[in-house]
Amino acid sequence: MAICNVGPYGHPSGKIGSLVFYILNGQPVCRTIGKPGKPSIKQLANQQAMSVTMELVKPMADFINVSFKLEAEGTVKNPHNLATSYIKKQALIGQYPDIKVDYSKVVLSQGSLEMAKDLKITKGKEGLNLSWNSDMEENAAADDILMVLVSHPTKKRASSYLNAARRSDGNCFLPLDKEWMINQQMEIYVCLKSSNEKSISDSVYVGNLNGAPESESEKAEKAHFMATKARFDVVEADYHKKRLELAEGLIESRAFRHLQKEYRVLRDKLDFLPGKPS
Structure with missing residues (x-):
């Protein structure tokens, strides 16, 4: 009722x-x-897009509860809603069933506060060293607070530093207390908030450390390429051997013509097949 x-x-x-x-x-x-009934491809794509987004956003809760707090105030949305919406709409690439995150397009805050420039990140034995240009323009203050988010996608974790340094410091150290944090994929984001917490900057993607693991589709493409290449190597050796025999006066056979066709097809296929080692 x-x-x-x-x-x-x-x-x-x-x-x-x-x-x-x-x-x-x-x-x-x-x-x-x-x-529900059987989902359409469009519905499956939307489900995967949401799943990929939630997997990224969930470990970031501590950070986005602060970074999107101002934007969420006075609306029916909460910080989690905003982060999910921005990432799902702007930071996903690929088609179902291979939708993934473009980490350079992830948005973790939006605001009018001036963002620091010339951000640089390096890796040490026990953490990360972050530096930036501490020069200030009109819409900035020395005591603006630097917030840093280090995403660890392969572990579905994130490290939040909500009070990493002041704008005027120009550099800071971000400790990482587990060995896997140092050696696994890291995606780093930074924003600044005012000391009175009444304004915040747009977030900035600082970059990646340790690269990114291959996706399942990339692994499959590489495996297919290697299998095709292995077959081509066998056919190529046999083909050149038979060509030498023909040059010595043996009669060309139907078997040789089939071998020659397979050799040419595999050769041309390898030129365009994805998964070739770089």
């Missing part, structure tokens, strides 16, 4: 058929219940 609080044409509350109506953050919401 559904309840209408503002008359027969108002917002219902409760269940009507396969629909459920309720209020979330002051807004009327409707969702379906029951078992």
Whole structure:
């Protein structure tokens, strides 16, 4: 049964058929219940996009609760909603079933505060060294607070430094207390917030450390290339051997013509096949 609080044409509350109506953050919401039908490719793509986004965002909760706090104030959205929306819309690449993150396009804050320039990151034995240009323009202050997020995608973890340094410091050290943190893929993001927490800068992607592991599709492409190359090496050796025999006066056979065709097909295929080692 559904309840209408503002008359027969108002917002219902409760269940009507396969629909459920309720209020979330002051807004009327409707969702379906029951078992859905077979999903379309578009639906599967949307599901994978959301899954990839949530896998990245979930470990960042401590950071985005601060970095998106100002933008979420006065709206029905929360910091998690904003981070999810920005990343899903702007930072995903590829097509289903191989959707992945373009880390350089990830947005973790948006604001008017001046961002530091000339950011540089290097890796030490026990952590990261971050430096930047501490010169200031009009929309900046020496005591602006540097926030740093280090994402560890292969471990589905993130390291948040909410008070890493002041703008005027020009550099800071970010300790990483586990060996895998130093040696695994790292994606680094930085933003600045004012000391009174009333303004924040756009986030900046500082870069990657340790590279990125191959995706499942890249592994499959490489394996297919190597298998094709191995077959080509066998066919090539046999083909050149048979050519020498023909040059010595042996009669060309149907078997040789099949071998020659396979040799040419494999040779041409390898020129365009993805997965070739760099």
